[in-house]
Amino acid sequence: MMAKWSLRGIFGGSRPIDEQTWEQLEDALILGDLGAEASERLVAGLRAQAERLQVRDERDLRSMLRDALAEELSENDPTLHLRRPADAEGRALPAVVLVVGVNGVGKTTTIGKFARFLSRLGKRVMVGAADTFRAAAVEQLATWAERGGAEVVRPERAGQDPASVAYQAVAHGIEENADVVLIDTAGRLQTKAGLMDELSKIRRVVEKLAPVAEVLLVLDATTGRNGIAQAEAFLNHAGATGIVLTKLDGSAKGGFVLSAREEAGIPIKLIGVGEGIDDLHAFNAEAFARDLVG
Amino acid sequence: MLVGIGYPWSDIVEEEPMPAFSSLSERLTATFAHLRGKGRLTAADIDSTVREIRRALLDADVALEVVKAFTAAIRTRALGKEVSEALNPAQQVVKIVDEELVSVLGGSTRRLHLAKVPPTVILLAGLQGAGKTTLAGKLGRALAAEGHTPLLAACDLQRPDAVTQLRVIGEQAGVPVFAPEPGNGVGDPVRVARDAVVEAGAKQYDVVIVDTAGRLGVDAELMDQAKRIREAVQPDEVLFVIDAMTGQDAAATARAFRDGVGLTGVVLSKLDGDTRGGAALSVVSVTGAPILYASTGEGLDDFEVFHPDRMSRRILDMGDVLSLIEEAQRHFDEEQARAAAEKIAKDQFTLDDFLTQLQQIKGSGALQKMLQMMPGAGQMRQAISQIDDREIARTEAIIQSMTPAERQNAKLINGSRRLRIAKGSGTTVEKVNQLLKRFEDASKMMRKMSHGGMPQVPGMPAIGHGGRKSVRKAAKQKRGRSGNPAKRAAQEARLREQHSGPATGSSFGGSPDLDALKDLPGLGGLFRQD
Numbered sequence: 039m040m041a042k043w044s045l046r047g048i049f050g051g052s053r054p055i056d057e058q059t060w061e062q063l064e065d066a067l068i069l070g071d072l073g074a075e076a077s078e079r080l081v082a083g084l085r086a087q088a089e090r091l092q093v094r095d096e097r098d099l100r101s102m103l104r105d106a107l108a109e110e111l112s113e114n115d116p117t118l119h120l121r122r123p124a125d126a127e128g129r130a131l132p133a134v135v136l137v138v139g140v141n142g143v144g145k146t147t148t149i150g151k152f153a154r155f156l157s158r159l160g161k162r163v164m165v166g167a168a169d170t171f172r173a174a175a176v177e178q179l180a181t182w183a184e185r186g187g188a189e190v191v192r193p194e195r196a197g198q199d200p201a202s203v204a205y206q207a208v209a210h211g212i213e214e215n216a217d218v219v220l221i222d223t224a225g226r227l228q229t230k231a232g233l234m235d236e237l238s239k240i241r242r243v244v245e246k247l248a249p250v251a252e253v254l255l256v257l258d259a260t261t262g263r264n265g266i267a268q269a270e271a272f273l274n275h276a277g278a279t280g281i282v283l284t285k286l287d288g289s290a291k292g293g294f295v296l297s298a299r300e301e302a303g304i305p306i307k308l309i310g311v312g313e314g315i316d317d318l319h320a321f322n323a324e325a326f327a328r329d330l331v332g
Numbered sequence: 333m334l335v336g337i338g339y340p341w342s343d344i345v346e347e348e349p350m351p352a353f354s355s356l357s358e359r360l361t362a363t364f365a366h367l368r369g370k371g372r373l374t375a376a377d378i379d380s381t382v383r384e385i386r387r388a389l390l391d392a393d394v395a396l397e398v399v400k401a402f403t404a405a406i407r408t409r410a411l412g413k414e415v416s417e418a419l420n421p422a423q424q425v426v427k428i429v430d431e432e433l434v435s436v437l438g439g440s441t442r443r444l445h446l447a448k449v450p451p452t453v454i455l456l457a458g459l460q461g462a463g464k465t466t467l468a469g470k471l472g473r474a475l476a477a478e479g480h481t482p483l484l485a486a487c488d489l490q491r492p493d494a495v496t497q498l499r500v501i502g503e504q505a506g507v508p509v510f511a512p513e514p515g516n517g518v519g520d521p522v523r524v525a526r527d528a529v530v531e532a533g534a535k536q537y538d539v540v541i542v543d544t545a546g547r548l549g550v551d552a553e554l555m556d557q558a559k560r561i562r563e564a565v566q567p568d569e570v571l572f573v574i575d576a577m578t579g580q581d582a583a584a585t586a587r588a589f590r591d592g593v594g595l596t597g598v599v600l601s602k603l604d605g606d607t608r609g610g611a612a613l614s615v616v617s618v619t620g621a622p623i624l625y626a627s628t629g630e631g632l633d634d635f636e637v638f639h640p641d642r643m644s645r646r647i648l649d650m651g652d653v654l655s656l657i658e659e660a661q662r663h664f665d666e667e668q669a670r671a672a673a674e675k676i677a678k679d680q681f682t683l684d685d686f687l688t689q690l691q692q693i694k695g696s697g698a699l700q701k702m703l704q705m706m707p708g709a710g711q712m713r714q715a716i717s718q719i720d721d722r723e724i725a726r727t728e729a730i731i732q733s734m735t736p737a738e739r740q741n742a743k744l745i746n747g748s749r750r751l752r753i754a755k756g757s758g759t760t761v762e763k764v765n766q767l768l769k770r771f772e773d774a775s776k777m778m779r780k781m782s783h784g785g786m787p788q789v790p791g792m793p794a795i796g797h798g799g800r801k802s803v804r805k806a807a808k809q810k811r812g813r814s815g816n817p818a819k820r821a822a823q824e825a826r827l828r829e830q831h832s833g834p835a836t837g838s839s840f841g842g843s844p845d846l847d848a849l850k851d852l853p854g855l856g857g858l859f860r861q862d
Contacts, residue, residue: 071580142461173496174499174500178496228606258461262611263391287550288459288549288550289588
């Protein structure tokens with residue numbers, strides 16, 4: 039099937055390495071959304087190395103490429119920092135996690151899965167429905183939170199200022215001694231300055247109560263080069279600390295996160311692989327490279 | 333009409349670093365730079381040109397297979413006489429690329445096919461998060477505005493609270509929603525779709541818009557379900573909704589939907605971001621289905637008919653001049669504009685008139701939207717988006733702090749009046765000075781033009797310069813468009829002679845559709861930079 043096309047196909051037989059091999063290799067990387075520039079650079083590097091080591095077998099090329107990709111990701115630290123901070127009196131505060139991203143990437147779904155993941159670890163999770171813009175976003179989040187075993191803090195009225203909902207969620211989390219408070223935010227395109235400022239405000243307001251432990255930027259694996267612009271904008275306006283790459287269960291490989299990670303310096307932490315409540319995993323560089331290369 | 337008074341946007345532009353080659357024309361210019369004086373292109377020159385085009389298209393997220401076919405076609409044409417004999421080969425190549433892009437995207441805009449016997453059934457399909465539910469509301473609202481009686485059918489019974497979302501959107505759009513099942517995994521979408529069509533027949537709804545669950549192309553089970561919905565309702569249109577930001581996967585996914593559900597048309601969503609939108613080209617090439625609509629914002633009215641020629645320029649980062657003009661027209665009162673133009677001609681344009689115009693665009697977000705469509709704005713969209721109504725509000729405050737006499741005759745405003753105005757508006761004397769200076773300059777320019785002076789030829793930035801300067805130069809050229817309709821028509825007639833292109837409106841390097849410009853009240857002033 040075309041959709042599942044990867045390097046696996048081209049390494050099938052034991053053809054000698056020729057010009058076509060290199061072209062196909064580059065094509066496969068481009069198809070994985072690594073970007074033309076990065077793909078050309080990777081293949082050129084691989085080619086130099088292969089000549090130096092006199093590689094004759096395509097299978098060796100495959101493992102070399104996997105290694106090269108894993109190498110690119112070697113500095114990626116997927117650790118989630120959810121240690122509970124303490125206030126001035128030494129009282130434990132919840133670890134606050136903001137979830138941000140453009141429209142339709144799967145923020146709400148990710149929160150449901152993440153809540154489930156955390157509650158299975160025995161954590162007490164609170165979810166703040168600060169997406170007060172999109173129709174029925176609060177209901178959707180509540181359904182997911184219920185599945186994930188978390189309590190929801192809803193806005194008091196429709197269209198309430200998202201920062202105030204976030205504040206209430208964290209305040210409630212402190213009261214209830216929650217371990218983690220997850221804040222859902224409305225999707226926003228990174229070019230909308232006013233909406234990006236709103237994120238900075240949410241962060242500012244929340245930090246009056248407790249420091250923000252993580253700002254998870256949700257990126258859709260089907261995205262192309264625009265994902266890099268998204269990472270940079272959400273880094274600048276919301277201080278994103280980790281990437282969640284969703285929809286990896288489809289035909290898209292999400293290779294743009296390599297550039298996004300490199301250029302914005304945000305580590306990739308989690309991946310979403312389906313609509314089931316347990317379809318959220320920690321990011322694994324080797325598995326990711328294997329999926330890209332085959 | 334906003335006459336001749338600009339805002340200090342140049343500051344923002346200058347601070348924003350511009351990558352060396354932001355658009356294809358700049359890339360090609362660089363590629364051709366060493367060819368000056370050689371007169372003729374060699375095969376190697378063509379190769380490097382084609383490589384640049386390939387890179388530009390890939391950077392715009394056009395699918396690789398499409399890029400390959402496309403560059404092959406370009407190579408063939410570039411080897412021909414039209415390029416080798418052109419005075420400016422780079423410009424000629426860009427023109428060819430534009431023409432080819434427009435021809436792939438479909439030469440003209442296609443309208444929705446309506447059933448001869450109502451109800452017309454429109455099925456929406458696509459990946460999760462593409463924007464189907466929102467689109468259902470927008471499409472319903474647009475059809476209702478055209479006098480149709482649409483019904484939205486809630487067949488996404490998968491995603492949590494998708495049914496609720498559609499209900500809310502239907503309410504906002506003023507379009508009824510057929511939602512017999514609660515969703516969240518409960519109910520059979522095939523039956524709901526079929527019942528919706530029956531309902532429409534019984535209650536005289538003439539269009540049924542079927543919202544379906546998002547599904548991956550690789551999900552055989554859900555693709556089969558989509559096919560069963562299709563067979564059950566026999567839709568007149570199957571619209572594939574795709575996120576304009578989609579990367580290489582656009583080709584694979586479009587193919588999966590074409591084979592799985594069958595498509596008659598495409599809708600591009602989230603086109604209001606800064607993506608170049610190469611996915612548009614991929615989807616059309618792969619499926620052969622035309623793009624009918626573009627979705628350009630979160631509001632229910634942020635929805636427009638798709639224009640292939642404009643998309644081509646966007647993919648090439650050449651700006652979207654026509655959409656710009658439409659956007660401008662939407663926000664300017666024609667009557668007032670004409671009155672203002674007359675006043676300029678008679679040299680009676682006052683700060684009061686200017687204030688009226690400011691108030692027209694204030695609050696509409698129009699300014700930002702228009703600026704985002706400016707040619708060459710690709711790299712500065714981020715900066716542009718920071719210009720907002722606040723800047724207008726400040727100018728408004730300054731003018732409102734003037735006495736009626738001062739507004740009628742700006743020459744009255746001496747030093748102490750300036751200080752008073754600055755205090756009254758909460759700004760500084762410097763800001764007041766800036767505004768007055770711009771107003772004075774603009775008035776001078778307007779006078780000159782209405783008395784026969786000819787400013788620079790307006791239009792898209794000229795090809796043949798790169799880097800940061802081009803943006804400023806482009807903006808300066810914009811200023812040259814006359815505020816006087818008669819004068820402007822003359823300018824444009826001249827321009828038409830200079831850039832006579834094919835009738836499809838692909839006169840590259842010139843304003844694409846000059847008739848549309850004719851009615852545009854003094855857009856030039858809006859883009860003035862000093």
